[in-house]
Amino acid sequence: MKTARVAFGGAIHTAYPDEHGVRLADGRRVPEDAVVWLPPFDVGTVIALGLNYADHVKELSKELTVSAKDEPLVFFKGPGTLLGHRGHTRRPADVSFMHYECELAVVIGREARRVRAGDAMAHVAGYTVCNDYAIRDYLENWYRPNLRVKNRDGCTVLGPWFVDAADVPDPHALTLRTSVNGKITQQGHTANMINGIPALIEYLSEFMTLRPGDVILTGTPDGVVNVEVGDEVVTEIEGIGRLVNTIVGDDIFGR
Amino acid sequence: MTAPEFSFEVAPYRLSGAVYGALLNDPLQLAALGDALYGAPYKAPPAHPVLSVKPRNTLAEEGAAVVVPQGVDGLEMGASLGIVIGRAACRVAQQSALDVVAGYVIVNDISVPQSGPARHYRPGVRHRARDGFCPIGSQLIAAGMVRNPDSLAVRVYLDGMLVHESSTARRTRSVARLIADVSEFMTLQPGDLLLLGAAHDAPLARAGQAVLIEIEGLGRLAHRLVAGPVHA
Numbered sequence: 001m002k003t004a005r006v007a008f009g010g011a012i013h014t015a016y017p018d019e020h021g022v023r024l025a026d027g028r029r030v031p032e033d034a035v036v037w038l039p040p041f042d043v044g045t046v047i048a049l050g051l052n053y054a055d056h057v058k059e060l061s062k063e064l065t066v067s068a069k070d071e072p073l074v075f076f077k078g079p080g081t082l083l084g085h086r087g088h089t090r091r092p093a094d095v096s097f098m099h100y101e102c103e104l105a106v107v108i109g110r111e112a113r114r115v116r117a118g119d120a121m122a123h124v125a126g127y128t129v130c131n132d133y134a135i136r137d138y139l140e141n142w143y144r145p146n147l148r149v150k151n152r153d154g155c156t157v158l159g160p161w162f163v164d165a166a167d168v169p170d171p172h173a174l175t176l177r178t179s180v181n182g183k184i185t186q187q188g189h190t191a192n193m194i195n196g197i198p199a200l201i202e203y204l205s206e207f208m209t210l211r212p213g214d215v216i217l218t219g220t221p222d223g224v225v226n227v228e229v230g231d232e233v234v235t236e237i238e239g240i241g242r243l244v245n246t247i248v249g250d251d252i253f254g255r
Numbered sequence: 256m257t258a259p260e261f262s263f264e265v266a267p268y269r270l271s272g273a274v275y276g277a278l279l280n281d282p283l284q285l286a287a288l289g290d291a292l293y294g295a296p297y298k299a300p301p302a303h304p305v306l307s308v309k310p311r312n313t314l315a316e317e318g319a320a321v322v323v324p325q326g327v328d329g330l331e332m333g334a335s336l337g338i339v340i341g342r343a344a345c346r347v348a349q350q351s352a353l354d355v356v357a358g359y360v361i362v363n364d365i366s367v368p369q370s371g372p373a374r375h376y377r378p379g380v381r382h383r384a385r386d387g388f389c390p391i392g393s394q395l396i397a398a399g400m401v402r403n404p405d406s407l408a409v410r411v412y413l414d415g416m417l418v419h420e421s422s423t424a425r426r427t428r429s430v431a432r433l434i435a436d437v438s439e440f441m442t443l444q445p446g447d448l449l450l451l452g453a454a455h456d457a458p459l460a461r462a463g464q465a466v467l468i469e470i471e472g473l474g475r476l477a478h479r480l481v482a483g484p485v486h487a
Contacts, residue, residue, distance in 0.1 A: 045310040075378040076308035078273045080442050140305075141297045143278060143378050147306045152440050153345075207324075207385045208312045255346075 002161040002241075004085075006035035017161070037085035040128055040162035041107055044213035046077035047204060048132060049103075050145060052194050052219025072195045072203055081151050085160035088248040089133055090153070091229055092255075097136040098227055100245075101220035102178045102235035104171060104190055105130040105158060106197050112210040120201035123210065126164045127171060129243040130217045131157040131178075131235040134224075158215075161241045168239060172196055175238040176221060180231050188221025190237075258314040259360075259393045266446030267341045267357035267395075273447045274309040274389060276335065276364045277433055279375065280426050280452030287455065288375075296376045304428060304436050307378065309364065309450075313389035317476060321365060321387045322483045329459030330388075330480065333364035334411050334468040336404060336423050336451040338430055339395055345442040352431035355443070359401055361392035361468050361476040362450055368459065391448070392468075392476035401472055404430045404451075412467040413460050421454035423470075 004015040006022060008030055015022040021031040050073035051057045083089065091098050109125025133155040138148040168174075171190060178186035195203065200216055227233055229249040236242040258270040279285055285292060285300060292300045315321060323330055341357025367382040401407075404423060411419040428436060430451060434443070443449065460466055462482035469475045 045312065047310075071381070073377060074380045076310050076380065076384065078275060078308055078441065078447075079271075080273075080444065138303075140299075140301055140303065142301045142305045142375055143307060144376060145378075146303070147275070147308070148303050148440050151306075151308070153442050207381050208310065209386050211312070 001164045001167065004040045004160050004162070005038040007038060008035045012038065033086065037087070037159055039082050039084050039158040040160065042213050043079065043082055043158070043215060044211055046156065046215055046217065048075050048077060048150065048217040049073065049195070049200065049219040050075065053188060053192050053221040054194055055188065055192065055222040056220055058222065072200060074204070075145055075150060077151050077156055080153050081156040083154040083157045086244050087154065087157060088246050089155055089157065090253055091227065091247050091249060092135070093250050095135050095137040096226070099134055099136070099224040100178055100227060100233050100235060101132040101134065101224060102176045102186055102237070103130040103132050103217045103220050104174065104176070104237055104240065106171070106216040106218060107162065108210045108214040109165070109212050111212065112201055112205040115201055115205045117198035117202040120198040123201060124165045124197065125212065126162050127168055127240050128158055128162050129235055129237050129241045131233065131243055131245055132217055132220070157243060157245045159241065159243055163240050174240065177236045178223065179234045180225065180227060185225045186221065186223030188223070192221060193218060257316060259316050259391050261393070261395045267339050269446060270339070270391070270448055271444055271446030272311050272314065273444070274314065274450065275437065275447070276307045276309055276450035277428065277452035278305040278307055280428055280433070281455045282425065282427050283455035291372055296373050304433060306437065307383060309389040310384055312386050313384050315387040315390040315478065317390070317393040317478065319387055319390050319478045320481045321390065321478060322385070323462040323480050324367065324385065324483045325485055327367050329368070329461045331366045331368050331457040332411050332460050332466060332468070333366060333453035333457050334409050335362045335364050335453050336407065336430070336470060337362035337391065338434070338449040338451060340443045340447040340449065341445055343442060343444055344434060344438045347435050347438045349431045349435040352434040353398065355434060356398040356430070357445070358395040358397045359404060359473055360395050360448070361470050361473050362448070363390045363466065363468055363476060363478070364450055364453055365389065390476060390478045392474065394474045396473050407473070408471040409454065410469040411458050412469070413458065413464045415465070419454070419456070419458040423451060425454065426451060
């Protein structure tokens with residue numbers, strides 16, 4: 001089953017895919033662009049992975065001062081950075097390199113504490129698509145990636161659909177693809193994750209209890225390019241969803 | 256693993272659960288790094304606030320038993336002033352930043368000590384975000400009751416003995432400046448907690464010890480440390 005959370009007509013609804021848009025839980029059928037899409041589940045802790053695809057590590061190797069080690073590179077995000085499908089993400093006027101990252105987002109459904117990899121998938125509720133923007137101009141080498149790069153308002157896009165784990169037989173066999181204004185700029189495959197989902201859940205749950213709604217953003221493959229104001233960025237994962245985001249400028253924020 | 260709810264069920268008197276902590280906000284912490292500030296992997300001193308996120312699994316109440324993992328001698332007691340946000344804060348000017356503060360609490364930003372020249376390079380979540388690693392005091396002191404949040408004595412006691420004394424005065428970014436710099440790129444919401452950050456040379460505490468943190472005018476936060484289970 002696929003579900004979304006949308007705002008329509010003054011209330012927040014659970015919505016389902018429909019031939020011409022979405023069907024609200026109350027029976028109404030509405031065009032996709034007539035609703036406001038929210039992140040598709042009640043989001044708890046946002047756990048993000050850096051450098052989790054071998055090809056992306058190679059892509060960034062020139063600027064890495066320390067090579068990717070065995071321990072996963074993990075960082076957290078706060079709630080203010082979240083955004084839904086068809087949302088607008090601000091690109092500050094003073095930057096030269098802001099890029100998307102298409103990532104498989106793994107949603108925890110059952111509390112996980114010291115879970116072994118072999119048992120880990122039983123703790124997964126489902127999946128969605130994430131576009132985890134970064135602004136490289138703001139990178140500093142202190143607790144990197146620093147929050148000014150990765151925890152900006154509206155820079156972590158989730159959706160459109162939450163897809164039940166039961167409907168995704170193998171989450172490590174999915175194609176990821178990003179296009180900017182219709183041109184494909186990034187392609188990858190979840191089989192190329194350095195640390196797969198069971199390994200990540202085992203690693204994380206050893207020191208932190210994972211709870212329902214916590215989400216693991218599993219990293220991005222290579223092919224990240226700069227985006228400009230006005231660009232439409234579509235991050236898509238086979239069988240999970242097609243997540244649309246538009247880059248906007250400072251002006252509408254009064255900056 | 257729950258944040259204190261104080262006495263009302265509405266933000267900011269019920270914390271949102273979002274906790275952001277300043278790191279390396281004591282100039283002595285950077286000074287202690289010496290030339291390493293300019294070497295690999297840092298290459299330059301931080302130009303903007305150095306921040307971490309304390310996720311919800313780290314939140315602990317007054318009196319909590321915080322687990323010292325097996326094989327770890329002691330934990331760093333990052334006694335910090337906790338700034339409770341009272342109003343949505345986006346691009347707040349330093350001059351008016353204290354207007355968005357609802358009040359203050361005592362927080363212990365606990366971490367497993369890390370060594371080596373690159374210890375400040377990565378977020379180090381395994382060292383900083385373990386279950387219970389963010390005990391929060393149960394008393395919120397309204398902003399109006401605190402005359403100057405940038406001049407408060409901070410004391411750490413272990414088993415009743417004073418082991419560390421510092422002041423919120425010695426900070427690269429004051430309370431107002433920190434709010435201004437953080438809200439430039441991320442909006443803070445009512446009930447969010449922003450930590451001013453611990454002082455240089457945070458004391459280590461061992462399993463079995465009783466921890467008490469006192470901040471002038473804010474009361475006390477007490478909790479204890481217990482030994483972790485042996486892994487199978």
